[in-house]
Structures are given as C-alpha cells and as structure tokens.
Amino acid sequence: NEDPADQVQRIAAIKADFGDDLFLVAHHYQKDEVVQFADARGDSLKLAQIAASNHAAKHIVFCGVHFMAETADILTTAQQHVVLPDPMAGCSMADMANPFQLTQAWQALTARYGDTILPVTYVNSSAAIKAFVGRHGGVVVTSSNAGAIVSWALKQAKHLLFLPDQYLGRNTALALGIPKTEIGMWLAQQNHLEATDPDNLRVILWNGYCSVHQQFNTTQIDHLRQTYPDVKIIVHPECHQDVVAAADEVGSTAAIINYIKAAPKGARIAVGTDNNLVGRLIHTYADKKIMFLNPHSCACILMNRIDLPHLAWTMDQLAAGDSGHEIKVDADTAFWAKKALDRMLELS
Numbered sequence: 001n002e003d004p005a006d007q008v009q010r011i012a013a014i015k016a017d018f019g020d021d022l023f024l025v026a027h028h029y030q031k032d033e034v035v036q037f038a039d040a041r042g043d044s045l046k047l048a049q050i051a052a053s054n055h056a057a058k059h060i061v062f063c064g065v066h067f068m069a070e071t072a073d074i075l076t077t078a079q080q081h082v083v084l085p086d087p088m089a090g091c092s093m094a095d096m097a098n099p100f101q102l103t104q105a106w107q108a109l110t111a112r113y114g115d116t117i118l119p120v121t122y123v124n125s126s127a128a129i130k131a132f133v134g135r136h137g138g139v140v141v142t143s144s145n146a147g148a149i150v151s152w153a154l155k156q157a158k159h160l161l162f163l164p165d166q167y168l169g170r171n172t173a174l175a176l177g178i179p180k181t182e183i184g185m186w187l188a189q190q191n192h193l194e195a196t197d198p199d200n201l202r203v204i205l206w207n208g209y210c211s212v213h214q215q216f217n218t219t220q221i222d223h224l225r226q227t228y229p230d231v232k233i234i235v236h237p238e239c240h241q242d243v244v245a246a247a248d249e250v251g252s253t254a255a256i257i258n259y260i261k262a263a264p265k266g267a268r269i270a271v272g273t274d275n276n277l278v279g280r281l282i283h284t285y286a287d288k289k290i291m292f293l294n295p296h297s298c299a300c301i302l303m304n305r306i307d308l309p310h311l312a313w314t315m316d317q318l319a320a321g322d323s324g325h326e327i328k329v330d331a332d333t334a335f336w337a338k339k340a341l342d343r344m345l346e347l348s
C-alpha cells in the first residue's frame with residue numbers, strides 16, 4: 001500500500017548510492033514506471049550484447065523476462081549478479097519447449113537425417129534448451145538477426161530444427177525464399193513430423209507460438225486500410241505469416257522503434273506488438289499518428305509482472321546487502337548455452 005511516489009524516490013536514491021556498481025536494463029515491453037529508471041533499453045539482441053560487454057557493474061537489475069535474465073547471467077562474469085525483480089516473469093513461448101521434448105525430437109530427427117540436421121533456437125527459450133543447441137553445434141537467433149543467422153545455418157546443414165517459435169521460423173524461412181513445401185513442423189506433444197516430403201525439408205519448425213502476437217489478424221489490417229488508406233502497418237515477426245504478408249514492414253522491437261523514428265511528421269502507422277511499447281511510441285512521437293493494430297488486449301502479462309513494487313522491493317534487498325531474486329544458471333548449462341550464444345554474437 002506504499003505511495004508509488006515514495007517508491008519512485010527510494011528506487012532513484014538507492015540506484016544513485018550504488019553508482020556504477022548497479023546497471024538497470026529494461027526490455028522495450030516494460031512499463032513506463034520501470035523504463036524511467038533504465039540505464040539502457042533494448043530488444044533481446046541489444047540486451048544480450050550489453051550483458052556480453054558490460055563487465056563492470058556488480059549488480060545487473062534485469063527488467064524483462066526470465067530467459068533474458070538467464071542469458072544475461074550466462075554472458076556476464078561470475079563476479080556479477082543478475083537480478084530479476086519478479087522470478088514469475090517468464091515467457092509462455094519459451095515454456096513450450098523443454099529438454100525432455102527436445103531430446104525425443106532430436107532422437108527421431110537424427111534417426112532420419114543423421115548429422116545433416118542442425119538445431120537453431122530463438123533466444124526466447126530456457127538456458128537448458130540453449131545448452132542442448134550449443135552441445136549439438138547449433139546457434140541462437142533473435143528477432144533482429146534471424147534472417148542472417150538462419151541463412152548462415154542453412155549453409156552449414158541441409159536441414160534445420162528451429163524452435164520454439166513456429167512463426168518467427170516460418171516468416172524467416174519464407175523471407176529467405178524457402179518454398180512452403182520445404183518447411184515442415186515437429187508436433188512436440190505428438191512426437192510427430194508433419195511434412196508431405198520429409199526428405200526435402202530444409203526447415204523443421206517447433207509448434208510453439210507467442211500468445212500476445214497471436215492476437216493480430218488480417219481482418220484488423222483490412223479494416224484499418226479501409227478506414228485510413230494512407231496507413232502503414234509494421235508488425236513483429238512473431239505474428240502469423242498472413243499478418244506479416246499483409247503488413248508493410250516486419251521487424252524486432254528495435255526495428256519497429258527505428259521505423260517510427262524515421263517516419264515523416266504526420267505519418268499514420270499502426271503497430272502490431274505489445275501495447276506497453278506501442279503506448280510509449282504514441283506518446284513519444286505525438287507529431288505522428290501512431291496507432292495500436294489491436295487496441296484491446298495485446299499485453300504481455302509476463303513482462304507486466306515487473307512493476308514499481310517489485311522493483312522497489314528488489315532495490316531494498318540490494319541496499320540491505322541481500323541478493324533479491326538472483327538468476328543463476330548452473331555452470332554446465334551455462335557453458336554449453338554460451339557456445340550457442342557466442343556463435344550468435346559473432347554472426348551479429
């Protein structure tokens with residue numbers, strides 16, 4: 001029941017006391033009440049790059065979701081501590097692939113393809129999944145480098161298993177010119193490969209998805225285009241392939257921000273991604289007509305778990321010499337996951 005103004009003041013004061021020993025990072029989907037304290041904001045790639053390069057701050061307060069904090073822990077040094085203000089801030093898509101399912105899938109797929117298949121995981125996956133991928137010579141991608149890295153991976157192996165987001169995987173493969181007939185799907189819950197011609201598959205998708213980005217559809221796009229013939233539409237690549245095909249642009253959260261920044265004054269742009277980010281863009285670029293593609297319910301409830309009370313509690317813990325909700329990946333998992341992450345960072 002504490003007054004939010006007191007929490008704001010306390011967070012700022014504790015942060016100032018720590019100085020360079022504390023670095024607070026926030027993903028673009030975080031609420032304004034959290035973003036106001038960020039030393040750096042970014043998409044998943046930028047946040048991983050910050051973790052890989054900022055080895056000075058003792059405490060990294062990570063305002064984002066669990067897989068991002070795990071990635072930060074893997075890429076920082078043993079002397080640094082990564083703290084997630086609410087450990088319940090997960091990612092429902094990342095939870096759609098676990099090592100048990102992946103081991104089963106890999107057994108079946110390597111029985112068919114031998115060593116001509118390589119695993120590629122979206123960064124929205126657990127450290128354990130990244131470690132599996134690292135152990136098998138694979139690589140991590142984010143929404144901003146998926147095209148370049150999948151293209152590289154297709155030169156290393158005839159077949160790819162792309163997990164967990166079927167939509168980022170399909171949108172990336174289609175953009176690289178891979179025909180639909182060469183894109184199959186691994187149905188993890190049924191242990192079944194869905195494909196008409198399995199031997200000719202180039203990309204095998206895991207059947208995961210983001211529940212937030214499933215809430216955009218082509219009816220919304222058609223309606224907006226009828227109402228505002230001048231509207232431009234930009235969406236995140238986690239959207240359905242029909243939505244991506246109907247949009248004018250597709251890109252990561254950072255690419256969406258850059259697109260809007262570069263648009264001329266008065267431009268009308270509808271954005272298909274999490275509403276915290278779109279709401280901030282509407283306020284920041286008030287001289288442009290920025291709109292929600294779906295104004296109703298496109299909020300990532302997991303990102304939203306990080307709020308002022310959780311952040312204030314975390315800062316209190318750190319000020320008292322406690323660790324708060326520290327995210328620590330065990331050494332063996334971190335070692336192998338880092339292989340897959342380092343491969344991505346070298347290729348980015």
Ligand code: 13P
Binds near residue numbers: 042143210238251252
């Ligand atoms: P970005 O890497 O584009 O910021 O995406 C992260 C994410 O979780 C989107 O749902």
Ligand code: SF4
Binds near residue numbers: 094301
């Ligand atoms: Fe995960 Fe979707 Fe939330 Fe991104 S928006 S963190 S993919 S649940």
